[in-house]
Amino acid sequence: NAGVTQTPKFQVLKTGQSMTLQCAQDMNHNSMYWYRQDPGMGLRLIYYSASEGTTDKGEVPNGYNVSRLNKREFSLRLESAAPSQTSVYFCASSVKEGGQPQHFGDGTRLSIL
Amino acid sequence: GESVGLHLPTLSVQEGDNSIINCAYSNSASDYFIWYKQESGKGPQFIIDIRSNMDKRQGQRVTVLLNKTVKHLSLQIAATQPGDSAVYFCAETVGDYKLSFGAGTTVTVRA
Numbered sequence: 001n002a003g004v005t006q007t008p009k010f011q012v013l014k015t016g017q018s019m020t021l022q023c024a025q026d027m028n029h030n031s032m033y034w035y036r037q038d039p040g041m042g043l044r045l046i047y048y049s050a051s052e053g054t055t056d057k058g059e060v061p062n063g064y065n066v067s068r069l070n071k072r073e074f075s076l077r078l079e080s081a082a083p084s085q086t087s088v089y090f091c092a093s094s095v096k097e098g099g100q101p102q103h104f105g106d107g108t109r110l111s112i113l
Numbered sequence: 114g115e116s117v118g119l120h121l122p123t124l125s126v127q128e129g130d131n132s133i134i135n136c137a138y139s140n141s142a143s144d145y146f147i148w149y150k151q152e153s154g155k156g157p158q159f160i161i162d163i164r165s166n167m168d169k170r171q172g173q174r175v176t177v178l179l180n181k182t183v184k185h186l187s188l189q190i191a192a193t194q195p196g197d198s199a200v201y202f203c204a205e206t207v208g209d210y211k212l213s214f215g216a217g218t219t220v221t222v223r224a
Contacts (some may be wrong), residue, residue, distance in 0.1 A: 004156070013179055024164060040217075041203070042202055042213075042214025042216050042217060043157070043204075043212075043214045043217055044214070045212070048211075058211060065116070072115070072218050090156050090157070092157075099203075100145070100147060100162075100206065100212055101159075101212070103129070103159070104156030104157045104158070105156050106154070106155050107154075107155075107156055108154050110127050
């Protein structure tokens with residue numbers, strides 16, 4: 001039982017490049033989330049999907065887009081990466097529609113030069 | 114704006130002792146609180162939660178206390194073990210899933 005799987009684990013980009021972070025969960029959960037974590041700070045919500053087919057903005061959505069491809073997968077896209085987006089990105093899921101995140105992936109460490 | 118914060122950024126505790134991690138919140142309307150544990154290189158792990166209609170909730174070796182009068186939340190870990198070394202976050206929400214996270218307390222267990 002893998003839980004929440006994120007790929008890649010590490011990535012270095014140049015300013016202006018685009019990239020998609022992948023997330024998949026195998027627990028048949030309804031809600032999925034994307035957070036970013038910066039040094040010395042708690043997690044901040046970027047986007048969430050309360051159920052398959054729906055997505056909504058969180059606290060810091062600017063510069064990002066998401067796709068809830070199916071119930072299992074929720075991807076995060078950076079269209080034109082900026083150094084301010086250097087961070088660790090976490091995907092999470094919850095069994096409940098609109099519920100609080102219960103299970104997190106191990107993160108994608110993204111550096112933008 | 115409203116915020117959630119922890120009183121101390123670091124806590125050092127002797128193995129076998131009890132640990133107490135504190136959290137202050139400022140939004141009196143918050144009605145649901147969660148404690149997460151994050152080990153190095155890993156994602157946060159759900160530990161325990163509590164709703165605002167409760168003062169105390171116990172889990173396995175952990176107890177969460179909520180004092181709504183002073184807007185204070187604490188996590189108590191009994192008989193602290195080396196595996197408890199991690200960063201602990203409190204998070205709050207007002208009726209929905211948009212959690213606000215504190216900055217975290219780093220707990221180090223001394224052998």
